[in-house]
Amino acid sequence: MTALPRTDAGTGTNTDGSTHTVAAPDAAAGPPDAPTPPPPRRFPRTTLLTTALTLALLAGCLLSAGLGAYRIPLGDVLGSLLHHLHLGGAELDRVGESVLWNVRLPRVVLALLVGSSLGCAGALMQGVFGNPLAEPGVIGISSGAAVGAVGAIALGLGFLGMWTVPACAFATGLLTVLVVYALSRSGGRTEVVTLILTGIAVNAFAGALIGLFLFFADNAQVSQITFWQLGSLSGAVWPKVLAVLPCAVAGLAVAPCYARKLDLLALGERPARHLGVDVERLRVVLILVVALLTAAAVAVAGVITFVGLLVPHLLRMAAGPGHRFLIPGSALGGALVLVVADLAARTVAQPAELPLGVLTALFGSPFFFWLLRRTRRKQGGWA
Template sequence: MTERRLRLIEPPTTPPPPTPPVRRAAPRRRVRVAVLFAVLVVGTVLVSLLSAGSGQFDVPLGQVVGSVLHHVGVGGSSLDRFAEATLWEVRFPRVVMALVVGCLLGASGALMQGIFGNPLAEPGVVGVSSGAAVGACLSIVFGWGFLGAFTTPALAFVTGLLTTLLVYVLSRSGGRSEVVTLILTGVAVNAVAGAVIAFLTFLSDQSSREQIVFWQLGSLAGSRWVYVYSLLPLAVAGFLVAGVLAKRLDLLALGDRQARHLGVRVEALRMVSVVVVALMVSAAVSYAGIIGFVGLVVPHLVRMVAGPGHRVLVPASALAGALLLGGADLVARTLFRFADLPIGALTALVGGPFFFWLLLRTRRRAGGWL
């Protein structure tokens, strides 16, 4: 009788297998990413069409869509010759330039934050914007025109690229470039470039000073199709290389030592990434002037929605940058009648308070105030 009771109390020899956990994080993230890309694409298209139809001479949205469909071979256009010329010779070049520049700045910001492992990094850290400004100021002050209308953008592109390479070379020590040294070298080179710009402004006349100030504030006024066509090859090349680098940047987020153990050539990856950022930002700044905070704000916002994976972060940041800059340019052209506000001033008005909010948020997460 006792044995029988013990057998009844004994637990079963083979316990039932545990219930596997329900993995819902990955499907939810995929849905969130899909919704994000859909919102960015639809928003960019709507902002582009609204921007093309808005201005001193307004064109209804339906007629803008009809004109676009007519140019791609679908249907006819109800616009007269003057309205068609306004759309395709004035408005659309500026709209496309805003989208391309926004894509370049957004993707460059995502790459920079991946290189430094810091969501508060932005392309201006390595001196590309200030270096490009030096080249533009040289062209404006001395009146160089050996490339015609392309002289100022070409000099801005070359000097921005050379400044970034100089920062990288000066920051190398023992065959490597440390992140902290790179940032400090960029700060020093930015200060020197600012002094050179101030000296050139002092040497210039009143007309040149106005051009320098207007260029430094950022503007898309005067955009033409020939400028867009010259910018597109650099943009496409930069996006392709950035897409290749995205997976390795995810490994770099683990730390330099861990990334090396996983087969990543950290120094080569960092050097290629810095060169790609320099090419992309120099190309953008050369035609649009200095437009700040896009490379800082956009990747951080996208990361909050889609996560830190660079294979999603880089293209989503490019689309979000296009949407942001397209909307900022629309506001710059229509906020005040018969006035074209500097687009860099608008992005700074939005980006400055947002950057301060990021600092407060980072400090609170770190566990206190400095």
């Protein structure tokens, strides 16, 4: 016989004299009314990423303001900033104040504006076209905007004063993005391969136009056009910051308003229409915003590629595809990447300065190749 497990059950007496079995309480279960401990509180991943990006961006700005051919200690940088904000601190000597406020800080602020514009534009492009390979530089928008800026320089245009170059860059950037959008559209959707091939053709055509302007430009204009081709922040001054500020702020302020509609568009065009999204109007508006942000960046910094491709995709891998975080997060990440890249460009090969566009392309091209192969492997081919 198999022995039954021992229990500590007993017997009880009913009111009519009969007996009944009383089960012993389960010691492992604990008291029946014991309170359940609350689960440990967790911060959302997007909150942690936003905090980390913000802190890293602040640190990068302070380092960029202090490091260079003329070194300024971090404490002196903070002291000068606090002094100009009337919050205490102390003013630097004449040379230090001139270097910090006339050379370093305009460059840092311009890197913030250009990087955030390119990062936000990349996130919008990927949401509009529905694939992670879309980026203003890859599909030719940056080159198209550069044609307008280079043309304005080579032809000596000045009908809008300091706004002439940004206005020309905006016009040609808008035209380029509309052409790319129309040519890559087939059967109601945008093919990744068609998008890339269209971008190659547009980049080649824009390069030919830039070469044509170079042929007719004089020596001074040739040096300026070379700046657009290589990309640099070496000419950063406060008037340039003020020229790009309205375009960048307007685009960065409008973009997050369309985060929810981009999330609905990610479900597909037909479901998005059923949920009340005017898909074509959404695309046209966001294309205008992308053209505005890209033209503003190109007008003051030249062609800087791969920032809008790399930053949004890395954030999407880390925090998911939700645009409520992806759009502002890409702006923060783009600003961080460009501040750090500009710091490296002017300190790695001192006293010479590496072109910023060349540096971002050196690191961005391998990432793009990896991303292209990864997308091909997931889709089972190029179609």
